[in-house]
Amino acid sequence: MAQKSFNDTFLRACRQEPVTHTPVWYMRQAGRYQPEYRAIRQKYSFFEMNEIPEVCVEVTKLPVEQLGVDAAILFADIMTPLKPIGVDVEIRSGIGPVIDNPIRHLEDVEQLGELDPESDVPFILESIRQLRRDLTVPLIGFGGAPFTLASYMIEGGPSKNYHQTKGFMYAQPQAWEKLMEKLADLTVTYLKAQIKAGALAVQIFDSWVGALNVEDYRTYVAPTMRRIFAELKESTDVPTIYFGIGAGHLLLEWDRLPVDVLGLDWRTSIPEARALGIRKTLQGNLDPSLLLGPWEKIEAKAKEILDQGEEHPGHIFNLGHGTFPELKVETLQRLTQFIHDYSSRRNEV
């Protein structure tokens, strides 16, 4: 049987190697905006979809086949590895993770278990092994960053201001440090296992770390992120990506970390990141809300981002945050086609 061709454009862009077109994928590219996802979601809970490899594989492949993107991202959640270490989390549609036993004191932190991926999340590793056999685009593995995971574990669910999380961080620094250490251990172990199973890049989602100012990020979070990316770099040459929302003020701190790609949300443009002196590959950064607007506006903004990315050593097109249920599949199909056509034509010139 003829060997299926493998599209490595996403990996080449991560490594700042020449590409024939700008690679594109979308955060949360599998989700409730897809009728097929909703049909599956009717039959299974969120975590069941995660824990049954055949279902996880189907949901992961769906956006790749439907949209023609240049990368797949494992269908899981940042909360997935927390259940096995003793966090009672459930996912509520439209709300997100809800945790019945939030962290309040050092004792709660010390009771957290250690993740053993082979025995705690074998379904994740099996899904990745199956996907590696089936996909003709790279599979991105992922995990949550310690601050963002801690924010759910301490708040007990989504938060607008992170008072409990930051209050814990300021009032109980030893407990905070112990929690960061445990979550760093978990993240490195979890991502290494995903890579060993076949993930060809990994993204760390620090969605809520923008709640911190630069000084507090340097004090309470940066040492942990440095350790995570350094340990990943020591053990693998798989590209690493770091993403957060409303974290433009932290970009220079991120640029100093041993990470390969920085994910921008829609508030910080590629030229603004360049003006800070950043030369790492950048990923992003169309405002997802714009996808509810007229096609003319979407196309104009996509062109602008692609042209800005062309001036940078490496660029991967993405949204500035994830997809959401009100999106139309057709809009993402049209956007993906446009990105491929426009960036390919530009490379022919």
Ligand SMILES: Cc1c2[nH]c(c1CCC(=O)O)Cc1[nH]c(c(CCC(=O)O)c1C)Cc1[nH]c(c(CCC(=O)O)c1C)Cc1[nH]c(c(C)c1CCC(=O)O)C2
């Ligand atoms: C903060 C965060 C979470 N989870 C994640 C983040 C970081 C990215 C981001 O900031 O969006 C990461 C995530 N969550 C999910 C993915 C896989 C994406 C994919 O398969 O394409 C990824 C990469 C699946 C999911 N994770 C979740 C859904 C929706 C589940 C459902 O109701 O079917 C999906 C597809 C649940 C979840 N999980 C979380 C939230 C806030 C929610 C609510 C989302 C919603 O209801 O719209 C926590």
